[in-house]
Amino acid sequence: xxxxxxxxxxxxxxxxxLVRETAMAKVGQKDASYIRRVITAQRIFEWSGxxxxxxxxINPILWLVGVLSLAIGKILDNMEIGHNVMHGQYDWMNDKxxxxxxxxxxxxxDGDSWNRVHNYEHHTFTNIIGKDRDFGYGLLxxxxxxxxxxxxxxxxxxxxxxxxxxxxxxxxxxxAAERVFFGKKKQNRDYAVSHNQLKKxxxxxxxxxxxxxxxxxxxxxxxxxxxxxxxxxxxxxxRNLWTSTIIFCGHFTGSVETFNEQDCVNESxxxxxxxxxxxxxxxxxxxxxxxxxxxxxxxxxHHLFPDLPAYRYPEVxxxxxxxxxxxxxQYNTGGFWRQYASVLKRIVRYSFP
Amino acid sequence: xxxxxxxxxxxxxxxxxxxxxxxxxxxxxxxxxxPAWRDGAFRAKVIAVSxxxxxxxxxxxxxxxxxxxxxxxxxxxLTVENNGRLMSRTFTIASSSEQxxxxxxxxxxxxxxxxxxxxxxxxxxxxxxxxxxxxxxxGDFTFDANLQNHLFVAGGSGITPFIAKLHEHLPRxxxxxxxxxxxxxxxxxxxxxxxxxxxxxxxxxVKFLNRVEHGDVSGQLSDYPNHHISVCGPQxxxxxxxxxxxxxxxxxxxxxxxxxxxxxxxNINDSDGEQVEVKHNGxxxxxxxxxxxxxxxxxxxxxxxxxxxxxxxxQCQCTKRRGIVRDMRTGKLSDMGEExxxxxxSQAVTEVELxx
Ligand code: FES
Numbered sequence: 001x002x003x004x005x006x007x008x009x010x011x012x013x014x015x016x017x018l019v020r021e022t023a024m025a026k027v028g029q030k031d032a033s034y035i036r037r038v039i040t041a042q043r044i045f046e047w048s049g050x051x052x053x054x055x056x057x058i059n060p061i062l063w064l065v066g067v068l069s070l071a072i073g074k075i076l077d078n079m080e081i082g083h084n085v086m087h088g089q090y091d092w093m094n095d096k097x098x099x100x101x102x103x104x105x106x107x108x109x110d111g112d113s114w115n116r117v118h119n120y121e122h123h124t125f126t127n128i129i130g131k132d133r134d135f136g137y138g139l140l141x142x143x144x145x146x147x148x149x150x151x152x153x154x155x156x157x158x159x160x161x162x163x164x165x166x167x168x169x170x171x172x173x174x175x176a177a178e179r180v181f182f183g184k185k186k187q188n189r190d191y192a193v194s195h196n197q198l199k200k201x202x203x204x205x206x207x208x209x210x211x212x213x214x215x216x217x218x219x220x221x222x223x224x225x226x227x228x229x230x231x232x233x234x235x236x237x238x239r240n241l242w243t244s245t246i247i248f249c250g251h252f253t254g255s256v257e258t259f260n261e262q263d264c265v266n267e268s269x270x271x272x273x274x275x276x277x278x279x280x281x282x283x284x285x286x287x288x289x290x291x292x293x294x295x296x297x298x299x300x301x302h303h304l305f306p307d308l309p310a311y312r313y314p315e316v317x318x319x320x321x322x323x324x325x326x327x328x329x330q331y332n333t334g335g336f337w338r339q340y341a342s343v344l345k346r347i348v349r350y351s352f353p
Numbered sequence: 354x355x356x357x358x359x360x361x362x363x364x365x366x367x368x369x370x371x372x373x374x375x376x377x378x379x380x381x382x383x384x385x386x387x388p389a390w391r392d393g394a395f396r397a398k399v400i401a402v403s404x405x406x407x408x409x410x411x412x413x414x415x416x417x418x419x420x421x422x423x424x425x426x427x428x429x430x431l432t433v434e435n436n437g438r439l440m441s442r443t444f445t446i447a448s449s450s451e452q453x454x455x456x457x458x459x460x461x462x463x464x465x466x467x468x469x470x471x472x473x474x475x476x477x478x479x480x481x482x483x484x485x486x487x488x489x490x491x492g493d494f495t496f497d498a499n500l501q502n503h504l505f506v507a508g509g510s511g512i513t514p515f516i517a518k519l520h521e522h523l524p525r526x527x528x529x530x531x532x533x534x535x536x537x538x539x540x541x542x543x544x545x546x547x548x549x550x551x552x553x554x555x556x557x558x559v560k561f562l563n564r565v566e567h568g569d570v571s572g573q574l575s576d577y578p579n580h581h582i583s584v585c586g587p588q589x590x591x592x593x594x595x596x597x598x599x600x601x602x603x604x605x606x607x608x609x610x611x612x613x614x615x616x617x618x619x620n621i622n623d624s625d626g627e628q629v630e631v632k633h634n635g636x637x638x639x640x641x642x643x644x645x646x647x648x649x650x651x652x653x654x655x656x657x658x659x660x661x662x663x664x665x666x667x668q669c670q671c672t673k674r675r676g677i678v679r680d681m682r683t684g685k686l687s688d689m690g691e692e693x694x695x696x697x698x699s700q701a702v703t704e705v706e707l708x709x
Binding site: 021024027028029030031032033036037039040043044087088091092093094095096097099100101102104105106115116119120121123124208211212216269272306307 | 369371372377379381382384385436438661665692
């Protein structure tokens, strides 16, 4: 990671810090009202969805609309609300229900576990092979940093399965990496949380999800048990595919770079910014699209400024782009299909040695 | 709702909505119809705001109907949204419960601290018809009408509980009530109102005092033997009254505020100077401003969660109950009240109380 000189790194840090501070200074009522509006919309989508599922017996179209509505509700909850609130973007509001400490989301993954793996490991050690367990999720080989194994031959199928079950993948992620159930326990790991606790939280959050979506609500619907059961299944599937696709587009497009552990010893803030920048890619789209991605379509800005309220990313993006240009750094962006194709290509490419 | 119902609902809420409370889950939706509707707080509407004198505001509030009536002398926690941020402070109600009962109105008298983060903001935030939040009335600094001969000792804005008690009890008073009111020269609050009361009620007597001309409170107290003393004001005033009472073996009701001093410009700029006390989950330690709170905790072997050490991951987050911290990245000082902070990028500027 020596493409810039130390003084260039410093100047990069200075300029990006300035962008952050300027944007942060504007954060206020508008942002608070925005997130409350999104939460309100989420509640409306979720509950209209759940009601429409039952009304499917009148006309199956209603069921379909219900599935979509519920899926949108879940997507808003996971992306624009959950992900961003749990990043602490709205902690300054001092609202006891909208902050990174108390928020739990509608997904199988336990919020605290996600906070550890995602907020800490992934955001701190972004794309450092061996430290960022999000890189390929320990399942996919996405760069030459990993030795090729036979199982990589069918990793495209693994990818499809991962996408379909994405919420469970995210949920199981920390446990897998910690070898809680299978595999050799790693030595010298500094366990912040005991394995028993991880197991307990995994099962309790996971079980709640199952009970809720596949037992409680279907039972409440009485004779329409199956309508609701399959409606929830479909909505969860849509949510899983959507989130996994967006996240893969943010990190695993063809031109995203990886780093090794030595790169980040005594890393300066400028170098950290640099690594964040080259470890992420953006997706172009309309406003509704950005909201549904939780503004992870601005993955670059998100990685530079993870605690800036996400809907301000479009506002800072032009400045970030200008600064990247100035330092000759690539600002990786493109339309959805282009980025997605690039991801699929990368998965296929590294299936082979 | 009974508390049993509520706890049952909240259990359901945790299962179905992943929210600690059902009210929390619904809050933003209900706020669309009822501004400032908030889980765990009462709503109140601002009726009028007036400036009593320079930097002293009188705020009239109309609490929602289900707010439990206060007793004169009690205080509430006032929460307002200032540019998207919820801020809370405690204020004593400076009006009688009769007024609250008959007109539905309570009054707060707020002395603004130019350097603070909360009170100066109130000028622009508090506008008639704004909805805000208040807590249920709290505190037991109330009036015992069965006792004879009351001596009230007030200091500065410590006048507020007494003005409430006077309004409430003077009409029925059967023995003298005397008020010794200390403040800096010409900075007494509610002077006209107190004078009117004194004119109107022969049992009531008020003296406006300041330390420069009249000396300490201890010199005054001996003029009032056989009085039941209540005191409200700054720590120093309270201590003098309390030690007088102890020496003379008389009881003394008190409400004293020990607000954390807003830091002077010297300890704001000092990077290695004085040490301040930090309480973490009840345990106290001394820290300086040379490094982050997280570093101090680690050095002293105090177990706290942490991760990146650079303000990104929020692993080190904990709740600051009170005190001022500095964001080491920007140098910005925090508000004094309760909020979430990240230990790895915060330094203690005043005494700080933390919980994680
Ligand atoms: S340790 Fe990561 S934010 Fe403090």
